[in-house]
Amino acid sequence: MTYEELLTKIALEDERFVVMTAENRALVRNIPQVLGNRFVDTGITEQTMIGAAAGLALRGRIPVTHALASFLSMRAFEFVRTDAGIPNLPVKLSSFIPGFLSDGNGPTHQAVEDVSLMRGIPNMTVFAPADEEDLVTMLPQIWNSPNPAYVRINTRKTDYKHSANFEIGKAEVVSKGSDVTILVYGMLFEQALIAVGILKNQGLSVGLVNMRSLKPVDEQAILEVAATSKLVVTLEDHFLTGGLYSIVAETLLKNRTTANVLPFALNERWFKPGRLNELMEYEGFTGKQIAEKILGYTTNAVQPEIVLPEFAE
Structure with missing residues (x-):
């Protein structure tokens, strides 16, 4: 429908x-x-x-x-x-x-x-x-x-079959992982699916959570991921400030806990206009690029890099 x-x-x-x-x-x-x-x-x-x-x-x-x-x-x-x-x-x-x-x-x-x-x-x-x-x-x-x-509103189609049991304020837990868990909402869910497949092929235990209700938000889902996964990834086509990264930070602080978080977001700038697939590649949001950045972070154990590529000159 x-x-x-x-x-x-x-x-x-x-x-x-x-x-x-x-x-x-x-x-x-x-x-x-x-x-x-x-x-x-x-x-x-x-x-x-x-x-x-x-x-x-x-x-x-x-x-x-x-x-x-x-x-x-x-x-x-x-x-x-x-x-x-x-x-x-x-x-x-x-x-x-x-x-x-x-x-x-x-x-x-x-x-x-x-x-x-x-x-x-x-x-x-x-x-x-x-x-x-x-x-x-x-x-x-x-x-x-x-x-x-x-x-x-998102009318794009994916191959994933979602749970029919939607509840306001509840996230959809697609999979659980002890190494990496990706928290995502909206159209980037399909790129997250690709990234999860790549990471699993590299031998990582990978979780994926569809944070489809952002307010009210599923605090328990966030806290569980923070407690059970070595790396939490927030993925969103939104500014870093005020979106999912901020929601996760607020939830962790409210509950007096912390986590290792790697955010994918726009750092106070707009994206370069173009065809959807081209702009996502330019901005570093394709499933392959997401997986590569996560692998690089987990391998090098450096602090998360939140500044994405700037516009080309």
């Missing part, structure tokens, strides 16, 4: 659902003719859309809003915070092309600080599915929860 098929099905079954967009119909092209006046396109007005969504939520509706991730998380930030977050209204934010998925777009369209921004909003929940199957598994619970929710 696709994102659009799922949303159509749920909206037809429950008249509380209203589908909204700020002139971004990529995910919902066929819904207007199905839902009629329960489909609202406000035009290129993300702030207006969120304000209207909050008003609808106050009247018992469940608005599912759509816009580019960069504009939904930044341009409309104050409205999301004040109109949806603080009053704890069930406004659902479907963010299109987050992180590396904006591939050929420049910095203005790159949402690489969105997790940090959204998880700082009171009552806001934050999710980042690994692929399309993960996405449609997670969304029914997210949409039916009483809280506002920010979802990094």
Whole structure:
């Protein structure tokens, strides 16, 4: 089932659902003719859309809003915070092309600080599915929860068969490892799968955890990995500050423990635009490059290097 098929099905079954967009119909092209006046396109007005969504939520509706991730998380930030977050209204934010998925777009369209921004909003929940199957598994619970929710939409497909038992606030433990465990969310899950295969072929015991619920986060999963794995790797298409690396650090400090952590993230800079496969190779985020860096670190036993390659001159 696709994102659009799922949303159509749920909206037809429950008249509380209203589908909204700020002139971004990529995910919902066929819904207007199905839902009629329960489909609202406000035009290129993300702030207006969120304000209207909050008003609808106050009247018992469940608005599912759509816009580019960069504009939904930044341009409309104050409205999301004040109109949806603080009053704890069930406004659902479907963010299109987050992180590396904006591939050929420049910095203005790159949402690489969105997790940090959204998880700082009171009552806001934050999710980042690994692929399309993960996405449609997670969304029914997210949409039916009483809280506002920010979802990094990911309709890419992988060969991995996810657990059908999704629970808000719980990670998906794919495998456990005593040498290395990779914590990842979103579209980089497929690269993590490749890296795990390479590392296992090198004789390492490798774990993989899909951190698909970022707020609330599965603290117990993080603590277990920190206690049982020699090296913890955080992998994300996001700034180093405020994302998974920060979440792990906060969790360890809160619980008065520590771990050997190697982060893969953008160090306060945007990525070089290009075709998705090319930009990931340029930035050092392919499965092969991830595995090589982990192998180099475990072999040399040096401190983690968090500064990734700079733009070419």
